Amino acid sequence: MKEYLFLFRGGDGSEIQHSPEKWKIHMDRWMEWMNELATKNQFVSAQPLTATGMQITGIKKIVSDGPYLEGKEYVGGYLVCLAENYHAAVEIARDCPILEFEDGVVEIREIKLQK
Amino acid sequence: MNTGHNIYQLTDHLFRQDSGRMVSVLTKIFGLENLETAEDVVQQTFLAAIDSWTLKGIPDSPSDWLFLVARNKAIDIIRKNKHSVSYDFSDSERVLLTSEYTLATSMENLWKEELIKDDMLRMMFASCQPGISPENQITLILKTLCGFSTAEIAKTLLTSEDTISKRLYRTKEFFREHKVKLEIPSVAELKNRTNAVLNSIYLLFNEGYNSFESEQLIRKDLITEALTLCKLLIDNNHTQLPEVFALMALMCFHAARSESRLTEEGDIVLLHYQDRSKWDYDMIELGNCYMSRAAFGNEISPYHLEAAIAFEHCAASNFDKTNWKRILELYEWLCKLSPSPISELNKAVVIMQVEGPEKALESLQQIPDGKKLKKFYLYYSLLGEIHARLKHPDKAKKYFETAIQNTQSEIERKILKEKITCLAN
Numbered sequence: 001m002k003e004y005l006f007l008f009r010g011g012d013g014s015e016i017q018h019s020p021e022k023w024k025i026h027m028d029r030w031m032e033w034m035n036e037l038a039t040k041n042q043f044v045s046a047q048p049l050t051a052t053g054m055q056i057t058g059i060k061k062i063v064s065d066g067p068y069l070e071g072k073e074y075v076g077g078y079l080v081c082l083a084e085n086y087h088a089a090v091e092i093a094r095d096c097p098i099l100e101f102e103d104g105v106v107e108i109r110e111i112k113l114q115k
Numbered sequence: 116m117n118t119g120h121n122i123y124q125l126t127d128h129l130f131r132q133d134s135g136r137m138v139s140v141l142t143k144i145f146g147l148e149n150l151e152t153a154e155d156v157v158q159q160t161f162l163a164a165i166d167s168w169t170l171k172g173i174p175d176s177p178s179d180w181l182f183l184v185a186r187n188k189a190i191d192i193i194r195k196n197k198h199s200v201s202y203d204f205s206d207s208e209r210v211l212l213t214s215e216y217t218l219a220t221s222m223e224n225l226w227k228e229e230l231i232k233d234d235m236l237r238m239m240f241a242s243c244q245p246g247i248s249p250e251n252q253i254t255l256i257l258k259t260l261c262g263f264s265t266a267e268i269a270k271t272l273l274t275s276e277d278t279i280s281k282r283l284y285r286t287k288e289f290f291r292e293h294k295v296k297l298e299i300p301s302v303a304e305l306k307n308r309t310n311a312v313l314n315s316i317y318l319l320f321n322e323g324y325n326s327f328e329s330e331q332l333i334r335k336d337l338i339t340e341a342l343t344l345c346k347l348l349i350d351n352n353h354t355q356l357p358e359v360f361a362l363m364a365l366m367c368f369h370a371a372r373s374e375s376r377l378t379e380e381g382d383i384v385l386l387h388y389q390d391r392s393k394w395d396y397d398m399i400e401l402g403n404c405y406m407s408r409a410a411f412g413n414e415i416s417p418y419h420l421e422a423a424i425a426f427e428h429c430a431a432s433n434f435d436k437t438n439w440k441r442i443l444e445l446y447e448w449l450c451k452l453s454p455s456p457i458s459e460l461n462k463a464v465v466i467m468q469v470e471g472p473e474k475a476l477e478s479l480q481q482i483p484d485g486k487k488l489k490k491f492y493l494y495y496s497l498l499g500e501i502h503a504r505l506k507h508p509d510k511a512k513k514y515f516e517t518a519i520q521n522t523q524s525e526i527e528r529k530i531l532k533e534k535i536t537c538l539a540n
Binding site (some may be wrong): 026041045048 | 215252
């Protein structure tokens, strides 16, 4: 088993936030998706992220606002899981509820083992 | 607006009723090594209830209010402690508590009624570990599952609050040292471990049924607790062993007779004189149902035999019409299956009914390990009874006096003194 990091972008569900029933159904799907991983002992961790964020860049440590709060740049959350291989990780990501939204994106990255 | 007194009464009642469930599910959440935290959350929840209800009145569903507040406190504790070395949420049942995506939903799921019953059962198994003494087992069960305060437990078990606190501390240390987990034992261990739990439940029941505490002979709440805990075993398909049903039947049969065992003033009424119309026949019927359900498997347990004996009493319309011969057979079987000086003593009482005082005396003298009865007041009481019937009033009086010396219960002493008075006639 290797470790994989999923980065979630977009898909903030603003279309359904006004409806408590729809929102609950959506959150239940996050629960289902993660629970499947947990029961197979493949869940490591996951957290949503708040919308505020700053950046510090380079040797001069320049501080700026960002990233942009709209659009695909903005990471809304992450999940770390275990999977047999990259292909298997992609299959897991396919079921992510963020993909119920047109602008939802899951980026799948393998944790690199340093030698 | 409710008076302060009403609110305290309500919270006391709710504590007895709900704290066991709350502690069980919270311990499941935080781990047995953090049992103290679970108890703290429950304490704080009840304090919050007193504050809030005094100010804003009692909510429509007080239990629901308590559970919700406890859940929210648990959420706070998880957020603070998920990276702490003292807490381990890594198993698949709890790992989702560490993610903000799933914390609230996981928490809600963990507090479902059917799951809480399982948690209570696991607490019982944890409490009845091999390595924890029987008195420590009951102490923990009374504290965590039955909502008894340290003071109440001390009074029930005739010891000091300090002793109780020390017992609880040692038991919790035991859990930490041996990394005890909350789980239903494996199939291989299930029979032995369930019997340990049954043993504790029966001890609890006996405390209630025949409490040696001087104020109240029958502690109805202990009887109810014992029945409730046994019902958890009955309702869980892992633990539906014949002896579980047998113990339930036994307790039902005994509990059915509670009303008739004391006068209104609280004095003892002997079996001979009990008003059988006061017996709870619904309870007896319930006992019968459990008895039928106990009739499977390859082995008869001592609980089966004790239940059968109790049944004979319940089935008899009066003392003289009781099937004493059958009861004697059952005692003979019981004494072979599970030898104990107390069973032999009880058997001797029956021998006296069936064969007379001489034979009863012989049987007493033949008890193996009879020395164990040297401090037991009922042993001397029986000897007194035997010699009274043999027309030896002086001997009888001496034995009754010895019996009085060996019990602290005012109620028991009163009836023994009456027996001495009767000798004069």
